Amino acid sequence: MTEVVAALDQGTTSTRLVLFDREGAPVASAQKEHRQICPRPGLVEHDPTEILAATDAVMREARAKAGVEAAGIAALGITNQRETTVFWNRRTGAPYGNAIVWQDTRTAALCDRIREGGEAERIVEATGLPIATYFSAPKMAWALEHVDGLAAAAARGEAVAGTIDAWLVWNLTGGPDGGRLVTDVTNASRTQLLGLRSLAWEDDLLAAFDVPRGMLPEVVSSTDASAYGSTRADGAFGGEVRIAGVLGDQQAALAGQLGVREGDAKNTYGTGCFLLQNTGAEIVRSRHGLLTTVAARFGDGPATYALEGSVAIAGALVQWLRDNLGLIAAAPEVEALARTVDDNGGVHIVPAFSGLFAPHWRSDARGVIVGLTRHAHKGHLARAALEAVAWQTRELVDAMRNDSGRTLDALRVDGGMVANDLLMQLQADVLGVPVRRPAVLETTALGAAFAAGAAVGFSPPLDERRDRTTVAREWTPTLDPDERERRYADWKRAVERSLGWAAS
Numbered sequence: 001m002t003e004v005v006a007a008l009d010q011g012t013t014s015t016r017l018v019l020f021d022r023e024g025a026p027v028a029s030a031q032k033e034h035r036q037i038c039p040r041p042g043l044v045e046h047d048p049t050e051i052l053a054a055t056d057a058v059m060r061e062a063r064a065k066a067g068v069e070a071a072g073i074a075a076l077g078i079t080n081q082r083e084t085t086v087f088w089n090r091r092t093g094a095p096y097g098n099a100i101v102w103q104d105t106r107t108a109a110l111c112d113r114i115r116e117g118g119e120a121e122r123i124v125e126a127t128g129l130p131i132a133t134y135f136s137a138p139k140m141a142w143a144l145e146h147v148d149g150l151a152a153a154a155a156r157g158e159a160v161a162g163t164i165d166a167w168l169v170w171n172l173t174g175g176p177d178g179g180r181l182v183t184d185v186t187n188a189s190r191t192q193l194l195g196l197r198s199l200a201w202e203d204d205l206l207a208a209f210d211v212p213r214g215m216l217p218e219v220v221s222s223t224d225a226s227a228y229g230s231t232r233a234d235g236a237f238g239g240e241v242r243i244a245g246v247l248g249d250q251q252a253a254l255a256g257q258l259g260v261r262e263g264d265a266k267n268t269y270g271t272g273c274f275l276l277q278n279t280g281a282e283i284v285r286s287r288h289g290l291l292t293t294v295a296a297r298f299g300d301g302p303a304t305y306a307l308e309g310s311v312a313i314a315g316a317l318v319q320w321l322r323d324n325l326g327l328i329a330a331a332p333e334v335e336a337l338a339r340t341v342d343d344n345g346g347v348h349i350v351p352a353f354s355g356l357f358a359p360h361w362r363s364d365a366r367g368v369i370v371g372l373t374r375h376a377h378k379g380h381l382a383r384a385a386l387e388a389v390a391w392q393t394r395e396l397v398d399a400m401r402n403d404s405g406r407t408l409d410a411l412r413v414d415g416g417m418v419a420n421d422l423l424m425q426l427q428a429d430v431l432g433v434p435v436r437r438p439a440v441l442e443t444t445a446l447g448a449a450f451a452a453g454a455a456v457g458f459s460p461p462l463d464e465r466r467d468r469t470t471v472a473r474e475w476t477p478t479l480d481p482d483e484r485e486r487r488y489a490d491w492k493r494a495v496e497r498s499l500g501w502a503a504s
């Protein structure tokens with residue numbers, strides 16, 4: 001008897017397996033962090049075998065906690081950090097070096113060259129993405145040039161370049177022993193090699209980045225009852241479980257918030273911060289620094305699209321206060337520290353650790369702390385860190401309004417950082433609209449579970465669930481609008497100071 005649906009959430013900082021019941025309530029979960037490998041400024045890597053080991057561990061642990069057999073798991077949904085690119089040999093399964101993470105800026109010079117070349121406008125038009133270090137194609141181009149043996153293996157037809165979803169699916173379904181070499185269309189839309197309209201790898205995009213088509217997995221729908229295959233019988237689930245749905249993490253969070261209709265929007269606060277608004281079947285072009293992405297494609301249905309504002313550093317700034325400065329011992333402590341002061345004391349932090357993403361797209365920006373005086377202490381830094389997340393979101397919301405002409409009446413939020421009540425109040429204050437938090441904060445995993453469960457008929461289609469969404473808590477704005485705009489002007493001045501710091 002099937003009892004649960006499994007969601008594997010392979011994030012930037014950790015890997016989680018959550019088992020949900022038919023109603024979408026979590027039954028059991030397990031989580032494991034992996035190393036952030038930063039050998040030099042600008043470089044961010046993950047070890048693909050460490051990610052596989054973490055995946056194996058959380059699958060075993062969660063299943064054991066819930067006490068279910070493989071036969072009791074209706075389907076597996078997978079969601080993952082996007083853009084991060086893995087290179088491996090399909091004959092042996094061995095990776096070529098570390099995965100290049102989405103935050104890595106080693107391709108800045110390469111991106112400058114492409115941005116200044118004749119192809120740039122066409123690439124942006126076809127893919128919906130600006131030319132930036134963020135996306136997979138420049139990472140692939142860099143690796144083909146610099147990673148030992150990769151180009152030769154590609155020429156022999158043995159090398160694969162794939163996003164994390166492809167790496168996981170291939171390994172879970174058998175690896176060199178018959179693994180499925182496929183990638184979901186939402187992940188593919190983050191490579192900058194996929195045409196938004198054609199939903200296929202396009203020759204001139206491949207040519208622009210010099211990526212051989214033969215290295216890439218086959219693009220399939222986000223849900224598909226057969227394309228993804230099943231977990232190996234001798235794998236971590238101890239039996240075959242059908243992989244029925246795969247979505248990039250932000251698209252999964254949109255699905256987890258049941259943002260399946262045109263106009264639905266959510267903001268997720270994890271490592272970074274990602275605001276997505278569903279634009280239905282329409283491909284909306286941004287004129288204000290957002291990007292256009294595939295929201296989902298369920299089965300044989302039409303693709304739906306989204307406008308997205310991506311901020312690279314949100315929760316990662318809190319981790320930086322913890323790990324690099326030692327101001328706190330655990331992320332949640334930042335709230336108490338920030339509450340030791342009434343305001344930021346004039347201090348602003350612009351966390352441009354990987355340059356600035358939306359709406360600025362400046363790879364030459366670097367982090368700055370401004371406004372320091374003898375008065376400033378660690379409480380002000382903690383407060384400035386939370387405010388930085390709120391102001392970056394304000395920039396996204398403004399861009400979204402300018403692009404869509406639609407004013408947000410409230411913001412739906414999720415992700416690990418929204419456990420922070422002070423941040424939620426600050427967010428409502430800087431936006432001037434209510435902020436709404438759902439009961440289940442694990443919306444990324446939930447979206448993957450909804451998608452996979454629906455694909456195998458275990459749970460209802462997402463749009464049938466939509467009207468049952470609940471808001472667990474709401475924050476309303478308390479800040480005077482004039483004061484709010486004055487502080488926004490200060491934030492913008494701080495952002496100015498970060499621009500152009502790194503000469504690429």
Ligand SMILES: Nc1ncnc2c1ncn2[C@@H]1O[C@H](COP(=O)(O)OP(=O)(O)OP(=O)(O)O)[C@@H](O)[C@H]1O
Nearest residue numbers: 011012013270271315316318331332415416417420
């Ligand atoms: N109470 C809190 N206050 C502020 N930040 C917090 C709090 N709890 C967690 N965080 C931050 O939230 C992030 C974790 O959120 P979440 O679990 O959604 O991220 P994640 O899914 O691991 O991110 P990713 O998928 O990008 O790896 C961490 O960066 C952490 O610093």
Ligand SMILES: [Mg+2]
Nearest residue numbers: 011249270444
């Ligand atoms: Mg996440």
